[in-house]
Amino acid sequence: MNPARITLVTLGVADVARAVAFYEALGWKKSADSVESTAFMIGVGIVLALWNRDDMIADGGEGYLPRGSGSMALAVNFDSPEAVDAFYADAVAAGARPVKPPSKVFWGGHSGNFRDLDGHLWEVAHNPFWRLDEDGQLSLN
CATH class of the missing domain: 3.10.180.10 (2,3-Dihydroxybiphenyl 1,2-Dioxygenase, domain 1)
Incomplete structure (x- = not known):
């Protein structure tokens, strides 16, 4: 059995570009794999995904969060x-x-x-x- 690990944390955000600028100011690097509605921010040992909040909620199937x-x-x-x-x-x-x-x-x-x-x-x-x-x-x- 592989050890449990988290390799990606996804945060629902209202404005992806604004969130990218914030996290870049804190040292995260935007991946070239990013798209308009989802940015992948590279950190040490983990990737932080910034996903349009409405799209994330719809994808999760739970309705309002x-x-x-x-x-x-x-x-x-x-x-x-x-x-x-x-x-x-x-x-x-x-x-x-x-x-x-x-x-x-x-x-x-x-x-x-x-x-x-x-x-x-x-x-x-x-x-x-x-x-x-x-x-x-x-x-x-």
């Missing part, structure tokens, strides 16, 4: 509190809505939250108890 419900969060981990603060500032400068500015948290790390242009919740964190490999990938045992 609430925008940015907060029942899920995407996370980016960094190797220092300073890197967390810098990424958070870049996200806000690119148009993200601040939710919780980065600060020391009860479990001993440093984290904050923002919502992207379409209301998707992101956490940015430094966990001093976790190791990131040379590519910035989380290494858990």
Whole structure:
């Protein structure tokens, strides 16, 4: 059996071009495989798909879905509190809505939250108890 893994996360967005500009400002690279209604943004070890929200909902067959419900969060981990603060500032400068500015948290790390242009919740964190490999990938045992 192959190990469970996520290779693609798809976010429903109101305006694909606007979402592309936002994620490019945060370091994602737009793939040449992108099309008008769906952009594939290349990150380290994962691809983020930005799909026209109405098309995504229609394809999923569930009808109306609430925008940015907060029942899920995407996370980016960094190797220092300073890197967390810098990424958070870049996200806000690119148009993200601040939710919780980065600060020391009860479990001993440093984290904050923002919502992207379409209301998707992101956490940015430094966990001093976790190791990131040379590519910035989380290494858990």
